[in-house]
Amino acid sequence: MKKYLGSCAVAAILLATAGVATARDQVQVAGSSTVLPYAKIVAEAFGEAFPKFKTPIVESGGSGAGLKEFCKGVGEATIDIANSSRPINKSELEACKAAGVTDVQEIRIGYDGIVFAAASSNGDMKIEPKDFYKALAAEVVVDGKLVANPYKNWSEINPTLPKGPIAAYIPGTKHGTREVFEEKVLSEGCKEVGAAEAIKKLVPDAKQATAKCVAVRKDGVAVDIDGDYTETLARIAANKTGVGVFGLAFYENNADKLKVATVNGIKPTAAVIADGTYPVSRPLFFYVKKAHLGVVPGLKEYVEFFTSDDMIGPDSPLVEYGLVAAPEAQRVQLRKDFAAGKTM
Amino acid sequence: MTDVVSPAAGIPKAKSVRRDIGIKRRYAAERRFRAYGIAALSFGIIFLMLLLWSVVSKGYTAFQQTMITMPVEFSQQIIDPQNERATNPQKLMTANYPVVARNALAKLLNVSVDDRVAARAVSQMLSDGVRVQLRDLVVANPAIIGTTQTVRLLASGDIDSAYKGQIDLNVGQENRKINDQQLGWMTQLSDSGALAKHFNSGIFVNGASSRPEAAGVGVALIGSFYMMLIVLVLALPIGVAASIYLEEFAPKNKFTDLIEVNINNLAAVPSIVYGLLGLAVFVNFMGLPRSASFVGGLVLTLMTLPTIIIATRAALKAVPPSIRAAALGLGASKMQTIFHHVLPLAMPGILTGTIIGLAHALGETAPLLLIGMVAFVANYPTTPLDPSTALPVQIYMWANEAERAFVERTSGAIIILLLFLILMNVGAILLRRRFERRW
Incomplete structure (x- = not known):
């Protein structure tokens, strides 16, 4: 047992000195x-x-x-x-x-720049923040009351979006991109459709009201992607009616497989992102x-x-x-x- | 069983009545069982085939690389205009080699380099890696400055993907990384034989790179090799010693039972837990360097130990007690019995267990994430204390890349990893065959 302890000590010393020795x-x-x-x-x-x-x-x-x-x-x-x-x-x-x-x-x-794209088989898409809010919000305001999101198809929201059921692949909460998406898209959309005002009346606490605006529906329509954009790309290849969130660089490398959406009528390019006209960056x-x-x-x-x-x-x-x-x-x-x- | 003919009734009728022993039913059951077995087996084989097919069909192209063979003029004007290389050796390291390559290609394509847009398009057809490629040539032999040499240079990743048909060329040119003009040049070069696919040795020897055409698993291979070595050197003796003690010497009591349960538990602990342990103990407490394969090896050793202990104990248990009894009966000590008789007989089992444990460790990424081995490492590690990556980590990192050319490389790296796993497993089988004893 003594020998065993001894060799243990020698091993530990070796390990420790190995660490110190390398600058x-x-x-x-x-x-x-x-x-x-x-x-x-x-x-x-x-x-x-x-x-x-x-x-x-x-x-x-x-x-x-x-x-x-x-x-x-x-x-x-x-x-x-x-x-x-x-x-x-x-x-x-x-x-x-x-x-x-x-x-x-x-x-x-x-x-x-953060861009929104669907499979290349879709037509030209024109997205506004309010479309994403309507499609993805957990609860929307109808007649002054909050009800669970009733929208099922993109066509109920915006005719230029893919024909078929709503499916959106958005970055998971561990990504920094999600914060930008919530702030620049969902929150904006919430204001555009006037839901922010209505929510303020219903939910007095300001913090809770903001959280309500960016709460994403949990019925499987909005999918959090915790991996990288490669996973989003694979999801979109499998679901032609899905819209995904990508970085500009990733989109440019895979532009032959994707159809990018304009946001507020502006097509994402480096120039418009640099001068701030493109809203999501x-x-x-x-x-x-x-x-x-x-x-x-x-x-x-x-x-x-x-x-x-x-x-x-x-x-x-x-x-x-x-x-x-x-x-x-x-x-x-x-x-x-x-x-x-x-x-x- | 109702119509049993009693012997007293005399000789049975000509039509013999056989006793129903359920033979048909039992044969049918056996046939069914065999069918289930075959179905289960084919299910497995089909999925294995699908896996192999998807990996190999995507990945085999990674072992070929599009390259452009052309005469390159190592112009003194560009490389060393002031002729200062004798006094300033740094000059040759920092010279503008991409322009040398671009001019050579522009000459081949009859494009004027004064046309800036066209010149830019030409230089985009070549990999940025030509800087290092040409630099190494010049540094190794400065005498080639001023001469024209035929050199084989890497084409850019986008040209490579387009040439291999991995980019959809039917979409408009604004939607792809390579435009129609470059496509025309590509066809022209390919027709003249200058641009062709060659064996891609770079994927085996190069380190990580942000340029797909110059990226390889070299650093990852060395890192994996160091880790396997450390796991083998540490886990095998420790594991075998622990199991011999537990199996042959330790008294059977509550305490050893507890140890046994714990070992079995540890074998099933998610590997990320070992990563957390490694980060806390080896990196933060002992101060070992981050991203080093030495730390990776230590973490994987901890992870592999339970597997080796379980396999070794099973192998020791499988040695018949008669061997031990005979050795003891002839006057051998317990130590002699174990080392002269039991251990040699258990060796095939121990080796198989070790190799399976090693193969398991070779495929791990999760524990390496936390100790910083999921990283971009371009330089070769010289010692296990230098930063490096591992094969599965390289696969993971390439799978997340945006460029199209990384798709095939991901599968290519999977093929390389699978080859190593197959080699190790074949080794295990051969060792078992060689040493196996049956009673």
Whole structure:
């Protein structure tokens, strides 16, 4: 038994020293699956452009999971950058500060458009936020009362939508995209049809009223997709009357299989998303630990490389892939802020 | 049984009356049972075939890659205009190689590079990976600057998909990534033989890449190999030692019963739980690096241990007690009995259990997610402590990619994983055949 304990101890010491012995020589990134493809392109180009640094490691897993990992603390075993498809929220920032990650730098890399598309066999679709509200709300207002959503077919809502029963594939609640969908589509639609007013009268509590506006029906018509856009694409291929929610980049790569809808009469393109005419878009971010700058080799260079016009400017590889570049003034400001070490 | 002829009635009538022993009914039951068995078997085989068909039919094209073979002029003008490579070796690393490739292709297609739109369309036909491809050529042999060499370059992922017929070319050109002009060039190049499909060795050796045409499972293979090695080195001795002790030495009491129940339970615990444990103990507490195959190996070891212990205990139990009795009777000690007689006889079972456990570990993604191995890793890991991915992780990551060319690569990687699993299982069968003893 003594021998056994002894060998256990030796093994434990070996493990511990193995951990201490390695100094990390590459940048570690984790977070949003929406930002992942962009981060991968930059990481790969970075590895090629700076042969003295290793290619950064980019983990996926979602904005929330990435920020949680980011806020674990400062040091070699923690990641340097968290990608996020939504701004960091207050509670996350507080968790960060509590764990010693006091200086966080925010980088807004550009914009991502959210598009609505159905199988390519459908006709041209013209969608307005109120169509989605009517099709997907858990309860709609009829004669001043809230009743369970009675709509069964797209044709009852909007004749340009696919002919057949309503089916919508929307991002699951763990995705940052869902928040944007609720805020920019369901909530807008709720106001457009006047349901917001009616709900306010029925539900006095403001918070509950907003929640009612974006509550999605649970009778199987609206399907939460917890996976990636590939799953949405497969669902749409199987159900020709289904409408799915995609990122612009994913749509552009699969445009031969999909029919994209106009929203308020505007067809989603990079140009209209950048100038804000297309209503459903959101900024993409990444967050940098200031304490790791200058400690982890290549981190500063990676951020500078990422924010350069070679990567996020117009005509850059990220824009080629589907990112919508931020206006020039924003990009210049961004680089200035990072160089000045501005923290949140 | 009612018309039994009693012997006293004399010789039975010419028409013999057979005793009804239900033979027809029993034969029918047997036939039915066989039919059920065949039905169950064919059900399984059909689904296996469907699975294999869907994977292989989608994935076999991934082992071929569209490439463009053409004369490339390594122009001094573009690569090293100031002739400073002797003093500044960095110059050769950062030169503008994509332009070298683009100019070569434009020349082949008779397109003027001054026409910016056309030049852009031409460069989109080539992979961005040509930068590294040409750079490696030049760095290995700087003497080729100023000469013209015939080089085989990767076509872009979209050209690759179009050439393999994976993009619907009947839709309008605004709805596909490759326009009609590029399509025309593709046909022209293919007719002249410059553009053709070649064996894709890159899928086996390249690391992860955001460009489908340059992506491969190289890093994932190394990562999986390291993890299998660590699992084998740690799980086999620990598992066998634990089961020998439990089976041969430990007293049978409530406590050992409890351990047995726990081991059986652990074998059924969802693998993500081991990932959580790995994150808490190995990464956060011991401070081992994230994304390292060493940590992955440790987590998978924990996951595989119960499987190996259960298989080893079963194999030890299957050795007849007469062997032990004979050895003890001839004066061997308990230790000698076990190591000279019982363990060799149990070896085939132990090895089979180990290989099945390893194969199980090879296919796991969930525990690796939390320790950061579901990641984009482009550099080869040199030691198990360097970041890497694993084969199933690569499949998962490719399955989520937007580009069409990743669809076939996903299935291609599944084929590679299946080949490894088949190899391991064949190994298990061979080992069993080789060492098996029957009584």
